Ligand SMILES: Cc1ncc(COP(=O)(O)O)c(C=O)c1O
């Protein structure tokens with residue numbers, strides 16, 4: 001189904017795009033358009049190379065890979081932390097690449113949730129990713145507190161967005177800790193982290209953020225905003241590979257706080273192999289490591305993060321906004337008659353890096369897209385999530401996806417599929 005908009009306009013924008021050459025850094029499948037980098041980013045050639053180098057270090061050096069490898073494993077988490085730091089607005093000391101999103105949340109809540117007196121509750125929200133809620137519930141149970149009473153979830157007025165004023169209103173004198181997403185995983189709304197942190201601190205409450213959907217997509221200033229802690233995954237926008245090691249940020253004002261969950265890799269590096277039964281924790285965010293790093297799962301990040309160091313997060317964000325803005329324009333022009341509702345914020349300040357297209361037939365529209373070799377994901381009950389990624393998608397991809405969507409809707413091709421979700425996406 002031809003679009004009213006002209007393909008040449010998309011091609012022209014690609015020609016002017018300074019980041020266009022980075023597309024060649026990635027493995028893209030011929031004839032397929034990947035729009036799911038907000039769930040699992042694609043493999044880059046540099047990430048593949050650093051993974052293979054680490055594998056070769058293991059093959060050739062055995063145990064000496066820890067100190068003498070091409071990317072010595074003993075300092076690898078620290079090296080990657082320094083590459084993550086500019087992406088979250090922290091110093092290299094405030095960041096550590098370790099654990100996974102959910103494990104890091106457990107670690108940080110185990111550290112910073114200190115119920116006392118009437119402050120015994122944790123404040124989260126009703127739209128956040130389920131794993132965070134499960135972790136918070138179990139942390140409460142571990143302290144002998146009933147989650148039904150002690151986990152407060154700020155409500156959304158429309159099921160899509162959160163209003164900071166509602167969250168602030170829930171910051172009562174019963175709240176000890178707040179955990180919120182930076183960007184909501186379904187609607188892509190960015191929360192005003194600076195404002196929320198200021199308001200939490202004005203009430204004597206600690207606050208941390210889940211950065212899974214924002215790190216590698218938008219700039220952050222966790223240090224300057226005064227955020228107490230944050231945690232994120234490196235497999236979405238950072239393209240570190242499936243299940244790659246996650247990241248965490250702890251504000252320097254908390255250095256010296258004993259982690260809730262300690263292990264020998266949280267030791268000061270020069271002390272670790274003293275094997276003393278009295279731990280000497282690292283004097284920075286390194287203290288929050290627990291055990292031996294998953295080296296082969298860290299290794300792709302060396303190459304993947306190098307790309308971000310080269311391009312800079314500001315340039316990534318500028319292109320990402322241009323891509324999602326272009327996609328919204330085409331959706332408005334071409335798809336409105338078919339019943340799509342744009343369920344993400346339109347404002348640049350509020351919009352993350354993906355579009356959330358709502359439609360009652362969303363599950364089977366996603367299946368029809370896949371039959372056309374377009375990879376979106378479906379999020380229940382009615383969302384087609386589409387993420388045009390700055391480092392590897394082009395404006396012409398956006399044009400093509402909207403054009404395919406128009407054909408699917410016009411010819412009701414989605415009717416060939418069941419309107420039920422698949423297992424993963
Ligand atoms: C916002 C958010 N939080 C938490 C998670 C869970 O992360 P993990 O499975 O890596 O612990 C995800 C994605 O899986 C997510 O998108």
Ligand SMILES: Nc1ccccc1C(=O)C[C@H](N)C(=O)O
Pocket residue numbers: 038039040185212424
């Ligand atoms: N970790 C995964 C493992 C398997 C499949 C998807 C994921 C995701 O990350 C989903 C993502 N967090 C989401 O926002 O839906």
